Amino acid sequence: KAMVVTGVAHDINVARIGLFDVPDKPGIAWQIFRSLAGENINVDMIIQSAMRDDINDISFTVGRTDLRKTLEIVEKIKDEVNIKSYSHDEDVAKVSIVGAGMVTNPGVASLMFEALAQESINLEMISTSEIKISCIVKSTQAEKAVRALHKKFNLDQEQPCDCCS
Amino acid sequence: KAMVVTGVAHDINVARIGLFDVPDKPGIAWQIFRSLAGENINVDMIIQSAMRDDINDISFTVGRTDLRKTLEIVEKIKDEVNIKSYSHDEDVAKVSIVGAGMVTNPGVASLMFEALAQESINLEMISTSEIKISCIVKSTQAEKAVRALHKKFNLDQEQPCDCCS
Numbered sequence: 001k002a003m004v005v006t007g008v009a010h011d012i013n014v015a016r017i018g019l020f021d022v023p024d025k026p027g028i029a030w031q032i033f034r035s036l037a038g039e040n041i042n043v044d045m046i047i048q049s050a051m052r053d054d055i056n057d058i059s060f061t062v063g064r065t066d067l068r069k070t071l072e073i074v075e076k077i078k079d080e081v082n083i084k085s086y087s088h089d090e091d092v093a094k095v096s097i098v099g100a101g102m103v104t105n106p107g108v109a110s111l112m113f114e115a116l117a118q119e120s121i122n123l124e125m126i127s128t129s130e131i132k133i134s135c136i137v138k139s140t141q142a143e144k145a146v147r148a149l150h151k152k153f154n155l156d157q158e159q160p161c162d163c164c165s
Numbered sequence: 166k167a168m169v170v171t172g173v174a175h176d177i178n179v180a181r182i183g184l185f186d187v188p189d190k191p192g193i194a195w196q197i198f199r200s201l202a203g204e205n206i207n208v209d210m211i212i213q214s215a216m217r218d219d220i221n222d223i224s225f226t227v228g229r230t231d232l233r234k235t236l237e238i239v240e241k242i243k244d245e246v247n248i249k250s251y252s253h254d255e256d257v258a259k260v261s262i263v264g265a266g267m268v269t270n271p272g273v274a275s276l277m278f279e280a281l282a283q284e285s286i287n288l289e290m291i292s293t294s295e296i297k298i299s300c301i302v303k304s305t306q307a308e309k310a311v312r313a314l315h316k317k318f319n320l321d322q323e324q325p326c327d328c329c330s
């Protein structure tokens with residue numbers, strides 16, 4: 001399992017925004033991200049999990065310098081899109097493990113979550129793809145998280161630098 | 166914008182599970198995915214967006230043939246992990262756009278959501294990475310979604326086959 005992961009990456013220029021209780025119907029995500037794209041806001045992660053009843057939550061991350069402008073846009077479109085409430089936090093960081101073929105290896109995500117749980121690091125957001133698993137954690141815990149992941153996946157020997165930082 | 170996207174992928178062997186109101190504290194994700202990995206369940210997407218108060222929802226997808234066993238495991242760990250409720254749906258499919266450098270292009274996600282919204286396709290889950298944006302939609306709409314995405318990103322000319330299907 002450990003060989004599948006070839007690197008650990010982290011990014012501290014991260015602010016997360018959570019939009020709560022948006023209508024779960026076609027066109028809502030489009031209205032939100034069209035407004036952000038229109039103002040040239042560079043969105044990194046977009047995460048929406050399963051709905052409950054006819055509402056859903058959508059979270060996304062932007063660079064910290066874009067946070068103020070992003071919140072102005074969210075406030076502007078809030079009524080039109082019917083966003084019940086929203087939250088934000090700029091004291092967060094993204095930590096990721098990267099490697100080809102992770103998705104076919106059921107234990108890799110579990111190992112990553114184990115490494116972070118053993119350091120009492122709370123996972124605020126999670127997103128996975130075939131070659132990368134990313135978690136949002138408190139920025140004060142980012143260094144500890146990166147060290148724990150290097151150790152868990154045996155990458156701490158002579159690793160010159162994180163890949164895809 | 167359109168040139169950044171080099172392919173459209175889809176996967177119909179998808180079942181989604183939503184776990185609702187789990188405690189938002191370190192170790193919960195580990196307990197859930199350790200139990201699934203222990204039974205060799207191959208989890209594809211794991212999605213968790215921002216928490217509210219001290220609870221959070223976690224959604225994930227598995228191959229349809231693993232759904233029954235997955236639900237047995239969720240039912241078994243439900244009380245120990247404190248999962249308030251869960252839902253599942255196997256009539257879903259994953260549609261994705263792929264391409265290098267998408268994340269630095271704010272409009273790409275918005276264009277994808279536009280293409281799907283214009284076909285009245287509801288986005289049930291969303292997950293993004295640097296090179297791929299994936300949405301879970303109803304399986305009855307998967308073909309329509311793939312066609313709309315090919316068209317929106319000008320990929321419908323002589324495209325021999327979807328990449329990374």
Ligand SMILES: C[C@@H](O)[C@H](N)C(=O)O
Pocket residue numbers: 022023024025026027028029030048056058286287288289
């Ligand atoms: C919540 C939002 O994603 C909605 N389901 C949509 O399709 O736009």
Ligand SMILES: C[C@@H](O)[C@H](N)C(=O)O
Pocket residue numbers: 121122123124187188189190191192193194195213221223
């Ligand atoms: C909800 C769950 O992800 C929890 N925050 C954890 O760290 O495990």
